[in-house]
Amino acid sequence: MKRRNFIQQTAATGAFIGLGGLSLSFSKNNKKHITILHTNDVHSHIEPFGPNDSRNPNMGGVARRATLVEQIRAENPNTLLLDAGDIFQGTPYFNFYGGELEFKLMSKLKYDAATLGNHDFDNGLSGLLAQMPHAEFDFISSNYDFSNTILDGQTSRLKIFMKDGVKIGVFGIGIELNGLVNESLYKETKYLDPIEIATEITRILKTEQKCDLVICLSHLGYEYKNESKISDVLLAKKTKDIDLIIGGHTHTFLDKPTVLENLEGKKVLVNQVGCYGLYLGRIDFYLDNENNLNASGISIGV
Amino acid sequence: MNFRPYSILLVFLVLFACKNNAHITSSPSEINGKRFPIDNTISPDPEIEDFIRPYSNHLNATLDSTLAYNPRNLNKSDGKLNTAIGNMMADLVMAQANPIFKSRTGFEIDMVLLNHGGIRSGIGEGAVTTRTGFKLMPFENEIVVAELSGKKMLELLNYLENAKIAHPISGLELKVDGNFKTISALIREEPINTEKTYFVATSDYLQQGGDSMNFFKNPSNLYKLDYKLRNAIIDHFKKVDTLKTSIDNRYIQIL
Numbered sequence: 001m002k003r004r005n006f007i008q009q010t011a012a013t014g015a016f017i018g019l020g021g022l023s024l025s026f027s028k029n030n031k032k033h034i035t036i037l038h039t040n041d042v043h044s045h046i047e048p049f050g051p052n053d054s055r056n057p058n059m060g061g062v063a064r065r066a067t068l069v070e071q072i073r074a075e076n077p078n079t080l081l082l083d084a085g086d087i088f089q090g091t092p093y094f095n096f097y098g099g100e101l102e103f104k105l106m107s108k109l110k111y112d113a114a115t116l117g118n119h120d121f122d123n124g125l126s127g128l129l130a131q132m133p134h135a136e137f138d139f140i141s142s143n144y145d146f147s148n149t150i151l152d153g154q155t156s157r158l159k160i161f162m163k164d165g166v167k168i169g170v171f172g173i174g175i176e177l178n179g180l181v182n183e184s185l186y187k188e189t190k191y192l193d194p195i196e197i198a199t200e201i202t203r204i205l206k207t208e209q210k211c212d213l214v215i216c217l218s219h220l221g222y223e224y225k226n227e228s229k230i231s232d233v234l235l236a237k238k239t240k241d242i243d244l245i246i247g248g249h250t251h252t253f254l255d256k257p258t259v260l261e262n263l264e265g266k267k268v269l270v271n272q273v274g275c276y277g278l279y280l281g282r283i284d285f286y287l288d289n290e291n292n293l294n295a296s297g298i299s300i301g302v
Numbered sequence: 303m304n305f306r307p308y309s310i311l312l313v314f315l316v317l318f319a320c321k322n323n324a325h326i327t328s329s330p331s332e333i334n335g336k337r338f339p340i341d342n343t344i345s346p347d348p349e350i351e352d353f354i355r356p357y358s359n360h361l362n363a364t365l366d367s368t369l370a371y372n373p374r375n376l377n378k379s380d381g382k383l384n385t386a387i388g389n390m391m392a393d394l395v396m397a398q399a400n401p402i403f404k405s406r407t408g409f410e411i412d413m414v415l416l417n418h419g420g421i422r423s424g425i426g427e428g429a430v431t432t433r434t435g436f437k438l439m440p441f442e443n444e445i446v447v448a449e450l451s452g453k454k455m456l457e458l459l460n461y462l463e464n465a466k467i468a469h470p471i472s473g474l475e476l477k478v479d480g481n482f483k484t485i486s487a488l489i490r491e492e493p494i495n496t497e498k499t500y501f502v503a504t505s506d507y508l509q510q511g512g513d514s515m516n517f518f519k520n521p522s523n524l525y526k527l528d529y530k531l532r533n534a535i536i537d538h539f540k541k542v543d544t545l546k547t548s549i550d551n552r553y554i555q556i557l
Contacts, residue, residue: 031331046354048342059339063346063354068338070347092361092436101357108350122442167325182506210325243330257335271335279337286332300333 031286032164034213035079037069040248041275043090043119044102060277062105068280069109078163081110084248085117085219098123099131107136113159115172115217116141117248124185125149140172140217143197145190158201166212166287169205173198173218173235175249194220194230198239206241213243213285221250222272236260236268244283247272257283259300267300365433369539377424381468381549387425388470390547392416394538396472399445399503402527411447412489412500413473415458417513420505430539439532443505448521452496457517459484476553485556505531
């Protein structure tokens with residue numbers, strides 16, 4: 001952290017403590033600012049689409065994404081870079097190198113965490129395990145139980161990041177693999193109910209760990225015609241204490257996050273940026289230290 | 303200014319205490335969301351490009367080395383109920399998969415059925431490469447052999463009657479009338495015997511009900527060959543000098 005910013009922020013905190021919890025109205029500049037950047041379903045798209053591509057000419061490319069991410073980090077160092085799964089499968093890079101290049105590049109871009117998509121199992125548990133040493137970021141998966149598999153201990157149920165004194169809890173929800181992935185690939189991986197697990201993990205993150213922000217990385221899919229099929233929209237409505245769901249799987253191109261209400265009537269954001277690294281999603285959270293702020297009073301500029 | 307280092311230390315201690323014991327939760331008071339297109343207005347990071355280059359060079363050299371020659375353009379819309387490219391795919395599955403199936407089970411594949419939609423690209427006149435194989439079959443589908451009852455074989459024929467499209471077949475000779483109803487369906491020159499079972503090779507995607515081929519579900523037996531459709535295609539390209547395939551009489555309409 002830059003020394004000048006540090007002094008400014010500590011001075012503000014000092015004033016707050018000195019006044020013994022009196023409500024202060026901070027100007028926007030004094031608010032804490034957390035930036036969340038995200039991708040999903042990149043599907044091994046390392047290089048940009050060519051100028052003659054019929055659907056996405058001149059779009060995508062990891063090297064361009066790197067430039068953009070660095071620009072945003074220079075603007076706000078309190079940034080997390082996250083991925084919602086299906087990193088693997090879609091170009092010959094995956095067939096040739098098994099995901100090595102995808103993980104190495106995500107490490108170079110300093111991804112903080114990713115969750116697992118169904119296609120990340122395409123080379124089996126052993127194929128995924130073999131590439132994990134190339135990933136310098138965490139795999140967060142809360143509802144896959146890998147305890148009877150070779151992936152046991154390789155993923156985290158949840159992870160807490162501290163950025164500028166803001167506690168950010170992240171958990172990961174994967175899609176049911178049965179029927180979607182050959183059983184010989186996922187073996188004895190157990191799929192646990194997304195709503196039950198999300199309820200348990202958010203209680204840990206919010207009540208026990210007192211996280212300021214709770215983010216769910218989900219590969220459930222945005223929404224389904226069969227409305228009872230679990231999706232990000234359903235997860236948002238049937239849980240509490242999640243601030244943001246970063247989704248994947250359905251390759252849904254949202255130009256801005258969807259704002260929904262959770263079980264308690266509080267706002268939840270759901271976002272997804274399509275696929276193939278064509279877009280980078282960005283959510284900016286501005287936080288102040290008022291404990292009792294009514295979440296329904298949040299201004300959401302989306 | 304002498305007080306400053308001390309006050310910073312004090313505040314730091316207070317902050318430290320907060321983090322470890324009584325973290326003061328705060329709530330977002332303002333949230334903004336937007337997305338950035340990754341397009342050619344963003345200059346690529348040169349360090350990342352340099353890192354990718356050796357991987358892409360190796361990949362492209364392998365993908366673009368010539369395996370065979372294709373004397374004429376092939377595409378999946380050049381025939382009504384059978385196409386040259388579809389016939390090539392179904393025939394190569396039969397040729398590549400049958401020796402594996404026979405060595406493992408002692409049985410022989412009776413017929414192959416793929417889907418028209420699964421032909422993901424045409425093949426242009428000229429050099430045929432590994433990349434051609436990837437374009438034709440970008441997915442990881444594996445070849446499986448389903449042992450189907452005679453009853454399920456009739457469902458298969460019924461499916462084709464309704465589909466009215468050039469789903470690639472091999473080993474089955476099919477004549478249909480003006481309404482696409484089956485006139486004759488021969489395997490090894492014999493009509494389908496509903497008392498028998500048949501070994502039908504297809505992709506795992508179709509066997510699991512892809513393209514609504516529900517007759518493939520719950521077969522009498524299912525044999526997984528651990529052989530990707532794409533690899534069978536590439537192995538075929540490696541085996542032949544020139545692609546020789548054409549529209550023929552395996553699946554035709556008698557008007």
